[in-house]
Amino acid sequence: MTILIDDSPKTTQSNSQSPALELRGVTRKFGTSVAVDDVSFTLNTGTFLTMLGPSGSGKSTTLNMIAGFLEPSAGSILLRGRDIVGLAPNKRDIGMVFQNYSLFPHLSVARNVAFPLEVRGASRKEAMKKALEYLEIVDLKDRAKDKPRELSGGQQQRVALARSLVFGPDLLLMDEPLGALDRRLREEMQVSIKRITEQLGATVVFVTHDQEEALVMSDVIAIYNEGNIEQFGTSQSLYLNPASRFVAEFIGESNVLVGKVKGNTLVSDGEVFPLSAKPGARKFFEGSGAAIVVRPEQATLRCATSTDESARVIGRELAGTVTEVLYMGTAYRFFVHTDFGFDVEVRVRSHLPEAATQKGERVHVSWNPDDIAVVPA
Numbered sequence: 001m002t003i004l005i006d007d008s009p010k011t012t013q014s015n016s017q018s019p020a021l022e023l024r025g026v027t028r029k030f031g032t033s034v035a036v037d038d039v040s041f042t043l044n045t046g047t048f049l050t051m052l053g054p055s056g057s058g059k060s061t062t063l064n065m066i067a068g069f070l071e072p073s074a075g076s077i078l079l080r081g082r083d084i085v086g087l088a089p090n091k092r093d094i095g096m097v098f099q100n101y102s103l104f105p106h107l108s109v110a111r112n113v114a115f116p117l118e119v120r121g122a123s124r125k126e127a128m129k130k131a132l133e134y135l136e137i138v139d140l141k142d143r144a145k146d147k148p149r150e151l152s153g154g155q156q157q158r159v160a161l162a163r164s165l166v167f168g169p170d171l172l173l174m175d176e177p178l179g180a181l182d183r184r185l186r187e188e189m190q191v192s193i194k195r196i197t198e199q200l201g202a203t204v205v206f207v208t209h210d211q212e213e214a215l216v217m218s219d220v221i222a223i224y225n226e227g228n229i230e231q232f233g234t235s236q237s238l239y240l241n242p243a244s245r246f247v248a249e250f251i252g253e254s255n256v257l258v259g260k261v262k263g264n265t266l267v268s269d270g271e272v273f274p275l276s277a278k279p280g281a282r283k284f285f286e287g288s289g290a291a292i293v294v295r296p297e298q299a300t301l302r303c304a305t306s307t308d309e310s311a312r313v314i315g316r317e318l319a320g321t322v323t324e325v326l327y328m329g330t331a332y333r334f335f336v337h338t339d340f341g342f343d344v345e346v347r348v349r350s351h352l353p354e355a356a357t358q359k360g361e362r363v364h365v366s367w368n369p370d371d372i373a374v375v376p377a
């Protein structure tokens, strides 16, 4: 397979030492309401960034400012070190893919992909040659002569991807590109997009509502909340070390136990839960509100025995009753109502003996304080 990396000189001045994209204090107001509030981040070349957050949190507004469809009310946007605020969208060297593909129905697949090159002055022959090379990268070379309507949704989206990358843009923007596809196709496309953008070394800004999609695809994730970026980091760091309760609850499943910090413990409803004493563990002021975040796979389960004490919390263990069991193939999900009142989900790999625990059984749930995150409440 031929892999093409566009090394043609760019038409506008840029600095190859600069980050691919930098936002500095970018704000966008609509009337008196602030849609994006003082957002700053830096993205290195070849990085895949996903903007993730609830509806109305400012993701699309940020993307539209980068694309040039909206201007910021304040701040600057630098593409390879040059400020692009005020520059027309078609002068920004940015590729774009949207949910509705926006392919030209009357042009063949190959002519669709060749189009951005022809607009930039390439001859029909040159443009078609390169279009076929990009169609090979997205595994659609054999469909070059077809019209877009003859292709499936996933295939059309791969044509749109080839078209957005064929001219070697500095940046690729994707706004919910998989939103129209069913779950299976969506998962296949996640893998294809990741493979293709990695092969081409593309810098990508991707918007989605889907947290699993964000975890699978991204090098870095920006979690949006009410116009602000609540946390910016790798998938792993967001999952294992969420900065806030909002992030913990937005990314992955979590059991959240709220209390007050006392020494190196969290006190909740009169019970004392140890916090990690590891060097580097997050420190909180005495008496401040905090929450323990236990991921379902970080909690463990054991069946109660007749010699167990009858207290609701014994050392690190919480006594409780299994209220629901769900089989997931490789794991079981146990929902436990603890006597303390805290409802905990515990995930147990199917091959472990604890996986045989039944609904209604008395159990003890625990976790290692060194494994779990603690966030401000």
Ligand SMILES: Nc1ncnc2c1ncn2[C@@H]1O[C@H](COP(=O)(O)OP(=O)(O)OP(=O)(O)O)[C@@H](O)[C@H]1O
Residues within 6 Å of the ligand: 030, 034, 035, 053, 054, 055, 056, 057, 058, 059, 060, 061, 062, 209, 224
């Ligand atoms: N053209 C506009 N005029 C007025 N308000 C707008 C406009 N565009 C966006 N907004 C407002 O800005 C805020 C952020 O919207 P934005 O579309 O960026 O959110 P989002 O996170 O992309 O949401 P979604 O995931 O639903 O697309 C919302 O309160 C929205 O109503």
